[in-house]
Amino acid sequence: QRRVAFLELAVEELGLGDRVEVVRGRAEETKRRFDVVVCRAVAPLEKLLKWTAPLCGKTGALVALKGSSAEDEVRAAAPVLKKLGLAAEVLELSVAPGIEPTRAIRVSA
Template sequence: MLPLPESLRPSAERLFADRLGLAERFASMLAEQGPERGLIGPREVERLWGRHILNCALMADAIDPSARTLADIGSGAGLPGVVLAIARPDLTVTLVETMQRRATWLEEVDAELGLGLEVVRARAEDLHGVRSFDVVTARAVAALDKLARWTFPLVADGGELLAMKGGSAAEEVDKAGKALAKLGGIDPRIEQYGVGEVEVPTTVVQVRRRAQGTRKGETRG
């Protein structure tokens, strides 16, 4: 078992509530198997809770309470998809991953934790015109302009893209502005979650998709 640092326990208890035990089991699976299976680097184990698990769980604060479906693109080790499935059991979560070995890992995690995940081995583009979701998430997948082309066609009308980013977030939003607008993206903004709660807050670029029937430049409340 990978111990949860006591300094992070209040945040973990807030985010996971009575499902904290599931998060602890996932953290231990990732710590024990992640490095040898090429999911995380060996040096990441010691900061798995602070820089990865809680970093991803804080995205739950960005998700609209009315959302019911979520797709995590390039889910890899299950960050943030598995973490969000634990933190938000009301969501139906689909993990989209291109690599077979990572898709297999995600299926094993689901079987072990009983989360009811859907694991799809595909590229995001393969699902264009086939699937849509209230929320689409991505972490460390690609620059926002490229990521938007891959992911935004999967966002349902009125839904939202949540992309975890670092210090380059503002620059990426500027560069992706035209691409997002062309795809129906409105009100791109950068939000931070966990300020004063964790050492490194989670930076999320949030872009809503224009609801059908709404004219360009208008939003629905």
Template sequence: MNGDAEGQGAQSTEADLNDDPLHQTEAVREYFGDAYPRVERYAIMLADQGVLRGLIGPREIGRLWERHILNSAAVAPFLGDGTIVDVGSGAGLPGLVIAAMLPERRVVLVEPMERRTTWLFEAARECGIENVTVVRGRAEEVSEAVEGDVITARAVAPIDRLVKWCAPLLTAGGEMALLKGRSAPEELDRAKYVLRKFGLTGSVESAPTLAGLEPTTVVRLRRAA
């Protein structure tokens, strides 16, 4: 009885994910290359469990690849070298996607909520993503245990707050690559005094993925010369 119910639920969720026009397309396979099996498994897990576990909304499954997976992947070219720290990792966006794409890099996922850290452990294991470390806590609480050459974050907080929380985690030559929306230039301008305090300069970058999709906006923050 339970097995039948679980099977029906899995079929229903898979059908929802299949409503996503990008799911299992050749364009997505080519974009992710060798990382595709890991990223696809993650997408399927997120579609299957994400709503139940409070990670994504029910309307997100039909546009999971564009809105979440590819949006997260777009930051990869801006991640420089060294250890990557994803602050407020939540569902693993962008942290798990980045780790799947860059298996040679160490990726630290910082997340304060226990149920989400449990998900991050499970998803990394199930998807064969072996280069992640999960740390439970807020960014401002883990500076003694976590240090990154690059810090990223998605849908966590405005830039001024992120800088206050995350600057103490940066190595001496470190930088931030933050996933932001269309209001990024205005948000960056509002953060100018905080950036000056921490010796950072900022720029807004366009990060395209697939042809026909709106580029992701990435805010890069670097140590001032």
């Protein structure tokens, strides 16, 4: 619940309330589709895709924060990505000056 409260506060402070909705719950329990699904520390990409691909529909994207394991996870998930007709790209994200960047995986059709 603390993470949800933080995200809701961030959405409000950034003035994104008209475009961003924070949803807490299990992926397999919703039938909704989203433009972007963001995940952090949930599961390896191969398993995560099975849960999140239906949430993204044909035009949405998944952004999974992964850190140093990103490249390995994309390689391991290659068969699932191919089966689902998806492409993955590893992004290096700068957090702040002097702090080591982190990595995320963006998955889309």
